[in-house]
Amino acid sequence: MNDSKQPDMREGWTPTRVSSLLTRSIGGVWGAEPGTDQEEVTVVRSTEFTKNGILNFATGVTRSIKSSQLSSRELAEGDILLEKSGGGPEQPVGRVVYVHSTIPTRYVCSNFIQLLTPSKEKVLPRFLFLVMWQWHFENKTLEYQAQTTGIRNLRTPDYLEQLIALPPLVEQRRIVDLIAAVDSYIAALQQQADAARSARSAVIEQVLVDGDDKWGNVSMGEVLEIARGGSPRPIHDYITTSDDGVNWIKIGDAATHDKYIYATSQKIRPEGVNKSRRVFPGDFLLSNSMSFGRPYILRTDGCIHDGWLLLSGISKHFDEDYLYNVLMSNRVQQQFNSLAAGSGVRNLNIDVASEVRIPLPPIDIQKEIGSLANSFDALVLSTEQTLAVAIELRAGVVSELLSGAHEIPESYDRLLGAA
Secondary structure, eight states, X not given: OOTTSOOOOOTTOEEEXXXXXXXXXXXXXXXXOTTSSSEEEEEEOGGGBOTTSBBOOSOOEEEEEOHHHHHHHOXXXXXXXXXXXXXXXXXXXXOEEEOOSOOSSOEEEOTTEEEEEEOTTTOOHHHHHHHHHHHHHTTGGGGGEEEETTEEEEXXXXXXXXXXXXXXXXXXXXXXXXXXXXXXXXXXHHXXXXXXXXXXXXXXXXXXXXXXXXXXXXXXXXXXXXXXXXOOSSGGGTEEOSTTOEEEEOGGGSOTTOOEEOOOSEEEOGGGGGGSEEEOTTOEEEEOBSSTTOEEEESSOEEEOTTEEEEEOGGGTOOHHHHHHHHHSHHHHHHHHHHOBOSSSOBOOHHHHHHOEEEOOOHHXXXXXXXXXXXXXXXXXXXXXXXXXXXXXXXXXXXXXXXXXXXXXXXXXXXXXXX
């Protein structure tokens, strides 16, 4: 990635600066509120950058810009959008997305993004996108980061002066097609995981509906102990790395699809415990603000801040797998949503959670329902593990192919044509 060091390459591949492969490199524009005499457009932001590197056209912001700005900045199929500003300390900028299809209407990118149009006579747009995608995946964009007032920015001119190993167009095509085949496999795995989650949800919902007339329901406040977390303040005075520290359980310690919380990234000093809420393995936590109502089962002890609600006394009435799935069900999530109070940011509190009603079948039925849900979860987990391996292998394949270390034989063209 250093200017003074040319990438290794085999015969027929040439060291080429990214900037020389572009017919357009221009910053985006934010424009004015819609309804003026200017051109109305949809502005895409880094929010529209998806994990798979494809631009999301489903969202965006309606704005008004000058005609001259539209003519020089309108997005077209084959463009690459480069995130050049807005990252934080743990999120370096330099992400890229590919404009993969015909634009549904007039789109431009925001001023935090650089619009790049590859020269199709010199490079396949998808090939250049793969190169830039891999740079960010391997954290090589960090060399070109500049940070001001807590916001990361990309030194875009320096970044675009990097050298790449550029193969002939025919080899570019083979690389792009091979990676596209891998991407199709990864997409199929993701669809399989999503389908298993949907099936799990549908089956559990139907089981609960079928039991409505037999089991009855109770309010959470009748059968569970509900309490709110608390934070010693200022919290930074209580954070510690000492061995006698107590686990400090935060929302960030659990990913979106996690069921359990096993460990924490921080601890607090023992004297902060009486200013917080102590929790233990087997307790349930509910997020009580922002994405409120998301349950997690504790597999560790510690303290929780006031962004959590604590549900304890589980074993008196519930099988924990059953309770987890009931709390995740549409019927309960809809109650959380309709009862959540607050102006601006909606949130849960003890009174709201206490009102939520849940079905209470006999414990043996609860165990059967929990076991049924776990069988779906096992399928999801297995698929996601395969997906994670596939994504890691893809990164290795892309790196090898872009280095020129392995040549795709011409016979691949015939195989692709037959397929």
